[in-house]
Structure formats: structure tokens, C-alpha cells
Amino acid sequence: MSPLHxxxxxxxxFSSLGLAFHRTHLISALLCLESMMLSxxxxxxxxPVENQTPxxxxxxxxxxxxxxxxAGTGLAMxxxxxxxxxxxxxxxxxxxxx
Amino acid sequence: MTYFVIFLGICFMLGVLAVASxxxxxxxxxxxxVASVMGCGWLVSLGVSxxxxxxxxxxxxxxLVVFVYSVSLAxxxxxxxxxxxxxxxxxxxxxxxVWMGVVLGGLVDFWKVxxxxxxxxxxxxxxxxxxxxxxxxxxxxxxxLVAGWGLLLALFVVLxxxxxxxxxxxxxx
Numbered sequence: 001m002s003p004l005h006x007x008x009x010x011x012x013x014f015s016s017l018g019l020a021f022h023r024t025h026l027i028s029a030l031l032c033l034e035s036m037m038l039s040x041x042x043x044x045x046x047x048p049v050e051n052q053t054p055x056x057x058x059x060x061x062x063x064x065x066x067x068x069x070x071a072g073t074g075l076a077m078x079x080x081x082x083x084x085x086x087x088x089x090x091x092x093x094x095x096x097x098x
Numbered sequence: 099m100t101y102f103v104i105f106l107g108i109c110f111m112l113g114v115l116a117v118a119s120x121x122x123x124x125x126x127x128x129x130x131x132v133a134s135v136m137g138c139g140w141l142v143s144l145g146v147s148x149x150x151x152x153x154x155x156x157x158x159x160x161x162l163v164v165f166v167y168s169v170s171l172a173x174x175x176x177x178x179x180x181x182x183x184x185x186x187x188x189x190x191x192x193x194x195x196v197w198m199g200v201v202l203g204g205l206v207d208f209w210k211v212x213x214x215x216x217x218x219x220x221x222x223x224x225x226x227x228x229x230x231x232x233x234x235x236x237x238x239x240x241x242x243l244v245a246g247w248g249l250l251l252a253l254f255v256v257l258x259x260x261x262x263x264x265x266x267x268x269x270x271x
Binding site: 003004006007008010011013014015017018019021022023025026027028030031032034035038039041042045046048049052054055056057058060061062064065066067068069071072073075076077078079080082083087088 | 103104107108110111114115117118119120121122123126127129130133134137140141144145146148149150152153156157160161162164165168169171172184188191192195196199200215216226227229230231233234238241245248249251252253255256259260
């Protein structure tokens with residue numbers, strides 16, 4: 001595996017591990033989602049250069065548009081959680097407990 | 099030049115590790131900014147400057163600005179940065195997991211470098227990334243309309259999620 005391919009492969013793995021082993025804040029989990037999106041944007045942009053196919057250069061722009069929607073929705077849920085519980089701590093989201 | 103681009107790749111990985119080790123959100127945003135700057139520099143070194151600029155404008159200038167002022171909702175009285183043993187422990191644990199994956203997966207042939215740049219097929223009248231994104235407006239106009247509709251829908255979704263006092267989507271009472 002070339003070192004640059006290893007770089008974005010391990011960046012994606014780090015972000016998904018950071019999302020899985022989140023600690024206190026909801027916004028840290030949202031930041032890990034954003035870094036997953038970033039670490040997917042870079043290889044999607046490199047792919048048309050490596051294969052010299054210009055038409056694939058559309059895909060990272062489209063991914064950026066949809067991930068903006070996802071980031072906005074995540075931040076809206078953060079604001080709603082801060083309004084309800086006073087903070088965005090994840091141990092407050094416990095509707096299932098008696 | 100090769101070593102400079104490999105350095106950019108390593109700094110990209112370290113920036114993402116800085117976000118993934120879950121420090122206090124003030125410091126996580128710094129890691130994300132560093133990672134996106136390194137990623138944009140890497141894309142520029144390959145010659146695709148258009149998608150690099152699109153990343154800068156939309157990601158850093160749009161999404162991260164909104165994240166930075168939303169971090170003010172997540173205030174910590176004692177913010178934990180990378181000097182705290184908990185954050186460093188998470189970072190080292192993630193590095194260990196990826197290292198084990200590399201060793202056990204047999205990905206040890208590490209030093210194959212050399213990647214084609216955007217002028218690999220010769221210089222043309224319109225650059226590779228410019229002509230690729232221009233497809234968005236000609237053959238891919240259906241996708242363009244779907245993406246615009248999705249963005250407009252996201253605005254209304256956000257409006258409904260943060261609506262007023264007693265009719266919001268997330269309420270404990």
C-alpha cells in the first residue's frame with residue numbers, strides 16, 4: 001500500500017473509531033463525522049487524477065453537498081438537545097431508562 | 099517534492115487523530131482545520147486545484163464556521179486538551195488498532211510512491227477537474243436538481259428540529 005493511500009485509509013479508521021468511542025460531548029461525535037467526510041473527499045478527488053477520467057470529478061462535489069445537509073441536521077439536533085437538557089452531554093440522552 | 103507530499107499526508111493523518119481522540123470540542127475543531135488544510139495542499143500538489151478550492155470554501159468557510167460557533171453550546175469548565183492523560187490514551191489506543199490492522203493484514207510493502215498528476219495524459223484546453231465538474235451542469239443536470247432540492251429540504255428539516263418551546267422534535271417532557 002502506498003503511503004498516501006495508507007494516510008487516508010487510516011484517517012477514515014481513526015475517525016470511525018473516534019465516533020464509536022465517544023466520550024462526553026455530542027459535538028465531538030459530530031466532529032468525527034465531519035472528519036470521516038473529509039477523509040472520504042480526498043480519495044474521491046484523487047481517483048479521477050489517478051485514472052485520468054474527468055467525469056468522476058463530479059462525485060466529490062456532490063458528496064460535499066450532501067454532507068453539508070448532514071452537518072446542518074446534526075447541529076440542529078445539538079441545539080435541540082442543548083435546549084432540552086441544558087448541555088450536549090451524551091449521558092443526558094436517556095429516555096429509555098425508567 | 100515527494101517527501102513534502104508524504105509530509106502533508108502524515109500531517110493529515112495526525113490532524114484527524116487529533117479530532118478522533120475526542121478532546122474538548124474547542125481543540126477538536128483545530129485538528130479538523132489542520133487536517134483540511136493539509137488535505138487541500140495535497141490536492142493542489144496533484145494539480146486538481148478546483149476541488150481543493152471548493153473544499154476550502156464550502157468546508158472551512160461554511161461548515162466549520164457554523165461548527166465553531168455551535169461549540170459555544172458545549173462549554174466545559176475545565177477543557178481537556180492533548181496534555182490530559184485520557185485524551186492521549188484514546189489517541190494511542192486508536193494508533194494501536196490501526197497498527198495492528200496494518201501488521202496483521204500484511205500491508206507491509208510500504209514505499210511504493212509515484213502517482214499520476216493531472217497533466218498525465220497531456221495538457222488539454224480544459225483541466226481535468228474543471229471539465230469534470232462542468233458535467234454537473236450538462237449531462238448530470240438531474241443530479242444537480244436533486245442536490246439542490248436536498249439542500250432546500252435540509253433547511254426546512256433544521257427549522258422543524260429547532261422550533262420553539264413546546265412542539266420541537268426532541269423533548270424530554
